[in-house]
């Protein structure tokens with residue numbers, strides 16, 4: 001399975017952002033990608049007042065444009081995330097489209113990014129966003145995949161639940177920043193990939209020092225052995241990476257972490273709402 005992570009610049013105009021995504025998706029398809037991934041909030045500068053301002057309903061113009069792009073390029077599209085308007089609430093939502101343009105999954109960011117690091121990054125998604133409440137996986141010809149958004153990666157239980165549901169890889173549109181990126185980005189991807197013996201693909205916006213939120217960039221692919229397979233710097237570009245699920249199975253056979261869990265002593269379960 002060949003994945004293309006599209007680390008694009010985010011402008012203030014949704015139309016411009018869609019055009020940028022369209023151009024890069026053509027290159028991803030030409031490069032042989034089976035699945036292409038866009039960044040968190042690729043269509044809207046990452047600022048809390050923008051989320052309700054830019055929000056659209058599922059099925060509106062942005063959703064339709066993304067569906068067309070998946071179809072035009074005949075690939076699975078993990079369409080980053082966008083502000084979604086539903087019943088007066090705004091969610092940070094990621095849609096997944098199949099190569100026919102059908103929407104096959106939708107994840108609303110479950111863990112809202114509310115942090116205030118002394119001398120560093122402050123951000124309060126809960127000022128304008130509502131949290132989702134569902135675990136998200138979807139089926140592909142390569143097996144079941146997981147989907148979460150940025151801050152969700154910091155919660156090991158959430159990733160473990162996706163692995164226990166059978167996800168062989170997890171896609172993570174994300175946007176760490178200049179405080180947390182250098183400290184925790186690569187470490188989080190390596191740790192979650194190793195704990196769960198899965199591939200992880202994180203796709204971030206390119207850094208824009210004129211924006212109010214400075215993305216760390218560094219879109220990344222990690223493997224089930226806990227290694228970084230490839231990583232970009234902060235500039236715009238496409239990262240191609242392969243997932244080899246035979247290797248994943250072999251690692252799980254040789255180092256059976258998931259089988260060695262002592263479920264007679266402890267338990268992790270999803271509480272269905």
Ligand SMILES: NC(=O)CC(=O)C(=O)O
Pocket residue numbers: 113149150151152154174175176177180181
């Ligand atoms: N932007 C996020 O949701 C998360 C983030 O930047 C971090 O965890 O650090």
